[in-house]
Amino acid sequence: xxxxxxxxEINKExxxxxxxxxxxxxxxxxxSIKQKPVTTGESxxxxxAILGNTSxxxxxxxxxxxxxxxxxxxxxxxxxxxHPKFFGxxxxxxxxVGALADLLVAAVNPNAGANILSPMATxxxxxxxxxxxxxxxxSSSYGGILVSGGNMANFTAFLAxxxxxxxxxxxxxxxxxxxxxxxVYCAKSTHTWIEKAVALFGLGTKAIRWIETDxxxxxxxxILQQTINNDLQNGCKPLMVIGNAGDVSTGAVDDMKGIAAVxxxxxxxxxxxxxYGIPAAVLPGLKDMFExxxxxxxIALDPHKxxxxxxxxxxxxxxxxxxxxxxYSSHPVYYNFRSDDExxxxxFYEYGLQNSRGFRALKVWIALQQVGKNGYIQMIxxxxxxxxxxxxxxxxxxxxxxxxxxxxxxxxxxxxLENNNEETKExxxxxxxxxxxxxxxxxxxxxxxxxxxxxKYCLRCCIVNFxxxxxDIEEVIAIVVREGRKMHALIH
Ligand SMILES: Cc1ncc(COP(=O)(O)O)c(C=O)c1O
Numbered sequence: 001x002x003x004x005x006x007x008x009e010i011n012k013e014x015x016x017x018x019x020x021x022x023x024x025x026x027x028x029x030x031x032s033i034k035q036k037p038v039t040t041g042e043s044x045x046x047x048x049a050i051l052g053n054t055s056x057x058x059x060x061x062x063x064x065x066x067x068x069x070x071x072x073x074x075x076x077x078x079x080x081x082x083h084p085k086f087f088g089x090x091x092x093x094x095x096x097v098g099a100l101a102d103l104l105v106a107a108v109n110p111n112a113g114a115n116i117l118s119p120m121a122t123x124x125x126x127x128x129x130x131x132x133x134x135x136x137x138x139s140s141s142y143g144g145i146l147v148s149g150g151n152m153a154n155f156t157a158f159l160a161x162x163x164x165x166x167x168x169x170x171x172x173x174x175x176x177x178x179x180x181x182x183x184v185y186c187a188k189s190t191h192t193w194i195e196k197a198v199a200l201f202g203l204g205t206k207a208i209r210w211i212e213t214d215x216x217x218x219x220x221x222x223i224l225q226q227t228i229n230n231d232l233q234n235g236c237k238p239l240m241v242i243g244n245a246g247d248v249s250t251g252a253v254d255d256m257k258g259i260a261a262v263x264x265x266x267x268x269x270x271x272x273x274x275x276y277g278i279p280a281a282v283l284p285g286l287k288d289m290f291e292x293x294x295x296x297x298x299i300a301l302d303p304h305k306x307x308x309x310x311x312x313x314x315x316x317x318x319x320x321x322x323x324x325x326x327x328y329s330s331h332p333v334y335y336n337f338r339s340d341d342e343x344x345x346x347x348f349y350e351y352g353l354q355n356s357r358g359f360r361a362l363k364v365w366i367a368l369q370q371v372g373k374n375g376y377i378q379m380i381x382x383x384x385x386x387x388x389x390x391x392x393x394x395x396x397x398x399x400x401x402x403x404x405x406x407x408x409x410x411x412x413x414x415x416x417l418e419n420n421n422e423e424t425k426e427x428x429x430x431x432x433x434x435x436x437x438x439x440x441x442x443x444x445x446x447x448x449x450x451x452x453x454x455x456k457y458c459l460r461c462c463i464v465n466f467x468x469x470x471x472d473i474e475e476v477i478a479i480v481v482r483e484g485r486k487m488h489a490l491i492h
Pocket of ligand 1: 089090148149150151152191193246247248273274275276302314
């Protein structure tokens, strides 16, 4: 009997040929990204026509042909978040080493759910988590797990908070009509993950206490305390307070020290959603802004945002990692993962929601070392400097109104010079800026998103982009004004 040759197997020469050609085309793509449009703005219908509507092939197709086609489809018909003028939502330009790291990971394919299945990958993930804690300046006693992104990082911490702070019986009996109403507290600017979390973990959306923000868009600590007191008087069981270290719309960082003190006073879990902003705690100049983060019971941090990792990479850090084990560990008979003679053995399936897990840490581990802490300090502070420049330029321009600037997020709107109807002015400006955003998002010169701040529809630029330069910012201002004038002329 000869050796088995499965249809998916590939010989070495062919692998090298396809791989080299793919790497060549990726290198061309990355190095010409600045000259490409940010998006082609094609509609789903146009894309379907390009993709074609053929049925699943009965027989195999040559892999080289497939890669060449896939590369063409992706390079020429994608929204390019690696473009220097991409400022939408919170997605970073991906570090090129991340692409290579993901290729290496897929080749070895460790299952990072259990130590025995991923011996070196597990150690690299543990080290990455230690480095992330060190990076943001919290104690090295924090442990945690890498997850797919911000939502999952916050969910992972949320269930740990419920396990620790809600009555213990819930883990066994679930939440029933007899359970005291469990409540959670966060600024009204908190990202939508919280609504999914309360649905997922049984509290229901009425459990969320949306706390008013003050004029700086930070959670109002006095109202927080009043709301907790009120809930206690009404027989509720407050569980946790969430502080935002960079809220999704404006980048505001809550008063962490103030929230930590409230949590201590009422014995509540203190969680920080730092998915976007907490890497900025590495900057010596921002120490005061982030004071108090070291008191958090848990922190969500997304390497795929401000550490420029390719999607997907999120991280949950927990002050006492045993709380994750208490929440997630189980020992089914079909797992032979325990090792009594090696106490430092860590099985990541016991720290979070996944059992089989990809090895997300490698791309983060490599990028952290490629540039070191100082490289990140340089990139993050440059993003902030450019965002401040954008804010200054919008402030100085007679047809732009600067609205907010925090961390690397600036918000502003286009305000035409002649628009004298005071009564309808605000409604018109909202309509104008929404239409302008739609035009900009499809135009291909720049990509930004929106924020609604005090009922004003604003354009919002979040710079987590190591490719952006001062010239890009100046050009974007000119594009917004040019398109703003056109849109005003069209819809006025
Ligand atoms: C503050 C904050 N938290 C959570 C998230 C959710 O992260 P993800 O989209 O990676 O799940 C975001 C996304 O922008 C965010 O800005």
